[in-house]
Amino acid sequence: MKILVPVKRVVDYNVKVRVKADNTGVDIANVKMSMNPFCEIAVEEAVRLREKSVATEVIAVSAGVVQCQETLRNAMAIGADRGILIETDVELQPLAVAKLLKAIVDKEQPGLVILGKQAIDDDANQTGQMLAALLGWGQATFASKVEVAGDVATVTREIDGGAETVAIKLPAIITTDLRLNEPRYATLPNIMKAKKKQLDIFKPADLGVDVTPRLTTLRVDEPPKRQGGVKVADVAALIDKLKNEAKVI
Amino acid sequence: MANLVIAEHDHGSLKAATLNVISAASAIGGDVHVLVAGHNASAAAAAAAQVAGVSKVLLADSAAHANLLPESAAAQVVAVAAAYSHILAPATAYGKGVAPRVAALLDKAQISDIIKVVDADTFVRPIYAGNAYATVKSSDSVKVVTVRGTAFAAAATSGGSGTVENVMAVADSGLSTFVSAEITKSERPELTAAKIIVSGGRGLGSGEKYREVLTPLADKLNAAMGASRAAVDAGFVPNDYQVGQTGKIVAPDLYIAVGISGAIQHLAGMKDSKVIVAINKDPDAPIFGVADYGLVGDLFEAVPQLVAAL
Numbered sequence: 001m002k003i004l005v006p007v008k009r010v011v012d013y014n015v016k017v018r019v020k021a022d023n024t025g026v027d028i029a030n031v032k033m034s035m036n037p038f039c040e041i042a043v044e045e046a047v048r049l050r051e052k053s054v055a056t057e058v059i060a061v062s063a064g065v066v067q068c069q070e071t072l073r074n075a076m077a078i079g080a081d082r083g084i085l086i087e088t089d090v091e092l093q094p095l096a097v098a099k100l101l102k103a104i105v106d107k108e109q110p111g112l113v114i115l116g117k118q119a120i121d122d123d124a125n126q127t128g129q130m131l132a133a134l135l136g137w138g139q140a141t142f143a144s145k146v147e148v149a150g151d152v153a154t155v156t157r158e159i160d161g162g163a164e165t166v167a168i169k170l171p172a173i174i175t176t177d178l179r180l181n182e183p184r185y186a187t188l189p190n191i192m193k194a195k196k197k198q199l200d201i202f203k204p205a206d207l208g209v210d211v212t213p214r215l216t217t218l219r220v221d222e223p224p225k226r227q228g229g230v231k232v233a234d235v236a237a238l239i240d241k242l243k244n245e246a247k248v249i
Numbered sequence: 250m251a252n253l254v255i256a257e258h259d260h261g262s263l264k265a266a267t268l269n270v271i272s273a274a275s276a277i278g279g280d281v282h283v284l285v286a287g288h289n290a291s292a293a294a295a296a297a298a299q300v301a302g303v304s305k306v307l308l309a310d311s312a313a314h315a316n317l318l319p320e321s322a323a324a325q326v327v328a329v330a331a332a333y334s335h336i337l338a339p340a341t342a343y344g345k346g347v348a349p350r351v352a353a354l355l356d357k358a359q360i361s362d363i364i365k366v367v368d369a370d371t372f373v374r375p376i377y378a379g380n381a382y383a384t385v386k387s388s389d390s391v392k393v394v395t396v397r398g399t400a401f402a403a404a405a406t407s408g409g410s411g412t413v414e415n416v417m418a419v420a421d422s423g424l425s426t427f428v429s430a431e432i433t434k435s436e437r438p439e440l441t442a443a444k445i446i447v448s449g450g451r452g453l454g455s456g457e458k459y460r461e462v463l464t465p466l467a468d469k470l471n472a473a474m475g476a477s478r479a480a481v482d483a484g485f486v487p488n489d490y491q492v493g494q495t496g497k498i499v500a501p502d503l504y505i506a507v508g509i510s511g512a513i514q515h516l517a518g519m520k521d522s523k524v525i526v527a528i529n530k531d532p533d534a535p536i537f538g539v540a541d542y543g544l545v546g547d548l549f550e551a552v553p554q555l556v557a558a559l
């Protein structure tokens with residue numbers, strides 16, 4: 001069984017982005033870019049399934065600008081066997097990404113696609129579920145544990161009140177939550193090896209997918225600032241403030 | 250123009266988040282209908298019909314919906330979707346599972362986690378862990394939207410006079426089956442609905458200390474309990490305690506952060522709280538930057554003092 005892992009290049013989680021002065025977006029020129037942390041967890045999980053001989057091959061795929069090749073190399077350094085870049089400068093929205101991924105699924109016929117539950121830039125939390133719908137497959141989102149036996153994956157999911165376990169028929173979609181695993185660090189030899197792994201490049205047109213955005217961002221604003229920073233001397237002062245000033249207790 | 254709200258419920262009653270979504274639907278304008286896809290769920294449907302602003306409830310009652318699995322739920326929404334200009338769901342684990350499937354099946358974009366309705370096509374949503382608010386306009390004929398509960402007041406649970414209409418349920422998708430659930434049992438208010446939250450971080454040191462120090466405070470204040478990711482990762486508390494960008498988004502009247510440094514991912518989940526209190530021994534911890542009242546000190550001394558004085 002092949003496993004397909006879509007990986008997204010995003011602004012590193014340590015960067016605090018700034019809204020551009022003209023309110024057209026956020027300023028991401030010259031900021032550090034990394035693989036979306038949830039995608040790293042997805043790559044790690046797929047590689048572990050291959051190491052357990054559940055999977056035979058792990059294919060990383062990314063859609064976006066030419067620099068996404070770096071993200072794919074990272075995925076291959078963690079252990080993905082090869083990479084596919086769908087190269088475009090167009091602003092990709094989740095529905096378009098899901099359609100591109102469906103085209104790759106149609107070509108590669110994986111038994112499982114493992115995605116991040118959300119990308120930490122747009123926080124959309126859509127792509128995996130959309131891909132599942134387009135393929136007519138089952139989905140297990142927010143996974144904290146995955147077991148594959150035969151053609152069924154048993155997945156424990158993080159839900160609002162606790163955890164839920166579902167069984168999904170393969171082929172299927174899984175999206176990762178934070179505590180599914182801890183991704184390994186890529187070692188230098190593996191980073192070197194990754195440079196030689198196969199990386200194929202397609203354009204959306206090669207896949208017959210229309211990626212025209214459906215949503216237009218009219219403007220981007222700073223959120224309202226909180227007036228923090230007041231310190232109180234001791235517990236008595238704190239209680240006084242909460243009772244008499246804020247009136248919340 | 251009519252709006253369809255996908256209800257989150259437990260068959261017998263509506264989940265609180267559904268009420269916030271109904272408010273968002275009312276803000277768009279036009280009729281508000283609610284879809285209850287469940288099993289033996291007439292009580293939830295009746296409750297939905299009472300909610301202020303709801304004119305019709307569609308009840309799809311079937312064993313296919315017994316476990317609220319997203320594959321069947323999405324198919325059910327699509328089966329009734331033709332009459333609607335807007336389809337709305339809560340941005341909860343349930344809503345996030347269903348809505349993107351609906352959007353893809355209808356070939357429409359989804360607008361996630363809206364915090365404001367500007368007009369029928371235009372919405373505001375946070376991006377980059379809430380460090381920016383994007384105003385987004387959709388060119389699709391049908392808008393599929395998920396709603397951030399903390400941004401819309403809950404609709405009143407009475408005053409409505411909606412009718413309940415039974416609709417034909419879809420067949421079970423057969424794609425997934427429910428195995429089991431482990432729901433955290435608690436007498437406390439639900440995190441996302443609580444008026445007061447006591448939240449603990451890595452500074453607590455262990456699960457034992459977390460419970461020993463924070464439980465008495467939460468008891469005194471009748472508060473829900475939350476945590477930072479570091480506290481959850483270290484196993485102090487279950488996963489569903491996590492507040493933040495990738496956990497729960499909360500906005501209580503009072504949020505007390507104890508031994509939490511205030512990483513942007515944590516702030517993303519709580520900075521819309523009305524009043525924030527931080528207790529931390531590091532005077533430079535970023536949490537103080539958003540706290541209305543900061544207390545610099547050792548939490549193991551300060552919190553018991555606070556409990557004693559309340």
Ligand SMILES: Cc1cc2nc3c(=O)[nH]c(=O)nc-3n(C[C@H](O)[C@H](O)[C@H](O)COP(=O)(O)OP(=O)(O)OC[C@H]3O[C@@H](n4cnc5c(N)ncnc54)[C@H](O)[C@@H]3O)c2cc1C
Nearest residue numbers: 006007062063064092115116118119122123124125126127
């Ligand atoms: C050059 C360029 C500029 C852009 N500019 C903007 C902008 O200014 N504003 C804006 O809102 N959006 C912009 N986008 C789009 C944005 O980056 C996302 O690709 C898109 O909105 C998907 O949303 P999400 O990542 O939050 O989806 P989610 O559904 O949260 O992502 C979940 C998972 O889906 C997979 N996935 C998502 N995207 C990709 C991908 N591209 N390749 C492979 N796997 C993926 C990953 O596994 C990820 O963990 C731009 C994209 C490009 C290429």
Ligand SMILES: Cc1cc2nc3c(=O)[nH]c(=O)nc-3n(C[C@H](O)[C@H](O)[C@H](O)COP(=O)(O)OP(=O)(O)OC[C@H]3O[C@@H](n4cnc5c(N)ncnc54)[C@H](O)[C@@H]3O)c2cc1C
Nearest residue numbers: 450451452477478479493494495496508509510515530548
């Ligand atoms: C993809 C991604 C998603 C994430 N999502 C989330 C999320 O949703 N929610 C979240 O919370 N985090 C999230 N994080 C993690 C986040 O970046 C921080 O690592 C985390 O919030 C830190 O938790 P903390 O404040 O408890 O720990 P620390 O940063 O270690 O802070 C502990 C604090 O306790 C104080 N302290 C220690 N001892 C005492 C004492 N005796 N008395 C008083 N104070 C004391 C210290 O001064 C320190 O400020 C995410 C990270 C990533 C990469």
